[in-house]
Amino acid sequence: MKDKKFISYLFEVAWILPSVAIPVSMLVAILITAFAVGVRVPTTAGRVSVSAVAAGADSTFSQTGLREIAPGRYEAIITAQTFMFTPSKIEIPAGSKVTFILTSKDVIHGFRIEGAPINVMVIPGQVSRVTATFDKPGEYLFVCHEYCGAGHHVMHGTIIVN
Amino acid sequence: MASIAARARPAVISTDLSVERKLAGINIFIAFAALAVGGLMGVLQILRYNGLDLYTPSKPLLPGGYYQGLTIHGVLNVLVFTTFYIIGFLTYIFTKSLNRPMASSRLAWATLWVMVTGLVLAAIPLLTNNATVMFTFYPPLKADTLFYLGLTLVVAGTWLLLVNMILTRNAWLADNPGQRTPLPAFMAIVTMLMWTISTIGVASEMIFLVIPWSLGLVGGTDPVLARTLFWFTGHPIVYFWLLPVYISWYTLVPEQAGGKLFSDPMARVSFILFLILSLPIGMHHQVTDPGISEMWKLVHAIFTFGVFFPSLLTFFNVVASLEYAGRRNGGEGWLAWIFNLPWGKPEISAQIAAMMLFAFGGISGLVNASYNVNLVVHNTSWISGHFHLTVGTAVALSFMGITYWLVPHLTGRKLWSRGLAVAQPWLWFVGMGLFSHFMHELGLRGMPRRTDIGGAPYLQDEWRFFLFFAMIGGLIMFVSAIFYYLNMIMTLTRGEKLAEVPDFTFAKALSGPEDAPKILDRLTVWVVVAAIILIINYVPTILDLLSTATFDVPGRRVW
Numbered sequence A: 001m002k003d004k005k006f007i008s009y010l011f012e013v014a015w016i017l018p019s020v021a022i023p024v025s026m027l028v029a030i031l032i033t034a035f036a037v038g039v040r041v042p043t044t045a046g047r048v049s050v051s052a053v054a055a056g057a058d059s060t061f062s063q064t065g066l067r068e069i070a071p072g073r074y075e076a077i078i079t080a081q082t083f084m085f086t087p088s089k090i091e092i093p094a095g096s097k098v099t100f101i102l103t104s105k106d107v108i109h110g111f112r113i114e115g116a117p118i119n120v121m122v123i124p125g126q127v128s129r130v131t132a133t134f135d136k137p138g139e140y141l142f143v144c145h146e147y148c149g150a151g152h153h154v155m156h157g158t159i160i161v162n
Numbered sequence B: 001m002a003s004i005a006a007r008a009r010p011a012v013i014s015t016d017l018s019v020e021r022k023l024a025g026i027n028i029f030i031a032f033a034a035l036a037v038g039g040l041m042g043v044l045q046i047l048r049y050n051g052l053d054l055y056t057p058s059k060p061l062l063p064g065g066y067y068q069g070l071t072i073h074g075v076l077n078v079l080v081f082t083t084f085y086i087i088g089f090l091t092y093i094f095t096k097s098l099n100r101p102m103a104s105s106r107l108a109w110a111t112l113w114v115m116v117t118g119l120v121l122a123a124i125p126l127l128t129n130n131a132t133v134m135f136t137f138y139p140p141l142k143a144d145t146l147f148y149l150g151l152t153l154v155v156a157g158t159w160l161l162l163v164n165m166i167l168t169r170n171a172w173l174a175d176n177p178g179q180r181t182p183l184p185a186f187m188a189i190v191t192m193l194m195w196t197i198s199t200i201g202v203a204s205e206m207i208f209l210v211i212p213w214s215l216g217l218v219g220g221t222d223p224v225l226a227r228t229l230f231w232f233t234g235h236p237i238v239y240f241w242l243l244p245v246y247i248s249w250y251t252l253v254p255e256q257a258g259g260k261l262f263s264d265p266m267a268r269v270s271f272i273l274f275l276i277l278s279l280p281i282g283m284h285h286q287v288t289d290p291g292i293s294e295m296w297k298l299v300h301a302i303f304t305f306g307v308f309f310p311s312l313l314t315f316f317n318v319v320a321s322l323e324y325a326g327r328r329n330g331g332e333g334w335l336a337w338i339f340n341l342p343w344g345k346p347e348i349s350a351q352i353a354a355m356m357l358f359a360f361g362g363i364s365g366l367v368n369a370s371y372n373v374n375l376v377v378h379n380t381s382w383i384s385g386h387f388h389l390t391v392g393t394a395v396a397l398s399f400m401g402i403t404y405w406l407v408p409h410l411t412g413r414k415l416w417s418r419g420l421a422v423a424q425p426w427l428w429f430v431g432m433g434l435f436s437h438f439m440h441e442l443g444l445r446g447m448p449r450r451t452d453i454g455g456a457p458y459l460q461d462e463w464r465f466f467l468f469f470a471m472i473g474g475l476i477m478f479v480s481a482i483f484y485y486l487n488m489i490m491t492l493t494r495g496e497k498l499a500e501v502p503d504f505t506f507a508k509a510l511s512g513p514e515d516a517p518k519i520l521d522r523l524t525v526w527v528v529v530a531a532i533i534l535i536i537n538y539v540p541t542i543l544d545l546l547s548t549a550t551f552d553v554p555g556r557r558v559w
Helices: A002-038 A050-054 B002-010 B018-047 B065-096 B103-126 B145-175 B183-214 B225-236 B234-250 B263-279 B294-328 B336-342 B346-369 B370-377 B383-410 B420-444 B459-494 B523-548
Strands: A065-070 A073-081 A084-086 A089-092 A097-106 A110-111 A119-122 A130-133 A136-145 A156-161 B261-263 B509-511
Touching: A002 A156, A002 B294, A002 B370, A073 A110, A089 A097, A089 B294, A097 A110, A097 A119, A110 B370, A119 A130, A119 B370, A119 B459, A130 B294, B002 B263, B018 B103, B018 B383, B018 B459, B065 B103, B065 B145, B065 B183, B065 B234, B065 B383, B103 B145, B145 B183, B183 B225, B183 B234, B183 B523, B225 B234, B225 B523, B234 B263, B234 B294, B234 B346, B234 B383, B261 B263, B261 B294, B263 B294, B263 B509, B294 B336, B294 B346, B294 B370, B294 B523, B346 B383, B346 B420, B370 B383, B370 B420, B370 B523, B383 B420, B383 B459, B420 B459
Parallel strands: A073 A097, A089 A156, B261 B509
Antiparallel strands: A065 A073, A073 A084, A097 A130, A110 A119, A110 A136, A136 A156
16 A cells, blocks of 8 residues: 555656656746847837828838848838838848838738748837848748738738848 | 425525526527537638638628638637636536535526627627627727627626625535535636636726727727737636636546546646636737837746646646546556547547647647747747647537537437537547648748638748648538537437436545645635736736827728
8 A cells, every 4th residue: 555655656756847847948948049049039119109100200110121231231111001011022132130120000910021030010109120130042921910901911021132 | 396395494505506507508508609600610711721712602691701700700719609608617517516506596697698798799790890800809900899898798797607606605615614615616716716817907908998999089099008908818718718628627527437536636736826827927929019028028938837837737637537437447557548438428538539639739839838939930820720729629629528418417308319429529639630730830831820811912832732631620620510510409409308317426536625735725815826926927017018108099990
């Protein structure tokens, strides 16, 4: 009887240890990739007036498009609205590091680049700011991934890396 | 005769549960009626993904096409089906376990009527294409006010059940001093406590932001604040769906399998942990949101991992109970006892099939919660694949499984076809397994969720292969649903009247409540602990959003 109790105790320990060890090791992996490797998630990047953006009166978002801020270093100012991104085509040389600065003129949109670690919500009144480096030449599709109305499925664009 | 005698003497507590039985029946009926409509919309979606457009011929019924259908699919399946089923099921399980009716039968009926009124109000704009905003209704998408009012009433109705449960449990405790609350009643009340606390988020969103704005009383709203309040409720809601299923897995399945619950104390501990840890984790849905700091996203990710622990306790306890049953039925070996479970009982095969797929759903859920890994999957069809395993299988298939014994119990009618009932869960298992596997695959290849992919100019060639198999899975599920509904309709209309209504008992425990620390039953203590952690995890972000919000984003009707 004592043996049986001990065995069931062993089973419980054998279950509980991995139950703790699995999430803890996953957490460690996340912390390493976030803070040592630098795969970070979007964070607060300021507010913006949605009416000013829509009227073209906002200093940042009145001039959409790509600009080089240093050699190999770019900023892409993009606005989202039903059902398009402006601009929807961006061309950069391979090896470029691009910071995407986005906002929405109307409802919530999404911005995800296939093949790059970029995935961010684009919310009216908020600035989204995300950065990625494009080493491999090719065409990168980006899509709006948040339902934004009847034409949501046509909302997309491309990044061409030469 | 016994009940008349009992009523004559007030000292004897009534055990007449006829009101609760009726309420369970009505709620579950509404739930499955909603699921039938919502599920049908899913079939249209998966066909459309493969270029078969049934939206054009159904234009008179569904003027909003794909997106209206998708909104109906979401609202009916995850808000209406789940909530009505749960309220009906918990009302009955709670009172059955305490062996006494609800403290107030009027309040119990009011719960139903408030919820039904809400459902009708919300259904009007939903079905007329005036609320094509998805079940998440993120402002500034602007639906008809009735939609918001209706959903708020459905939630408010659920609060009445908690009030009734508290009154009933207090009366029970007064009549049974020093006794432990029976496990099913304990679990039911913990579920409703967790849910009610969590609804502070969506109720505030509705009452303070969305309803005044949709009425035109204020000109604009703040979308990030609204999202934050939505997900405050929006993640705990998945535990509101799951915990009633766990109640069945812990307190009914072991008995139905011919065994006992392995550990009552462990079950109580896991539910208290769910009460505390289900609440402060909603921001893992907002990992990619601007306007919310990285630090709080990380904290919520860590707390989400915390919920993994009671989930594994549940897994251990439920499987150990099944193993005990298998061995009692003559099973042997490390795993061969599995074959000695009563697979011929549809309630058993449905719920074990649900458990098996749920294991995968749990794993993909951990991926979603994993902070930066979420960048890969957020808003892709991976997410749809994930929750079709959790709410779409662990919850929906278990709820179906439960009705295989509960409907005969409530109606006194024999199940029309046991054969169909035994086959149905396995069709669901295979169909959903295929569907959700390929939805996960498509998500990893960049297919966005909630998108009319059949009409998308960027539909990738490599997606087509996976979309085809997802459709096969969806169609198998459709057949499974036909088996289920046919069987239920025939049972209700033609089922053989049983001479004696089949009763049921809850599982006894190998290690009973006497082994559980008494403090586990002191729910006020745990509610306070939960509230403190919730406040720490949410107040800084909400204050920050409130202090910077300008409430100037106007509403849009974009469909």
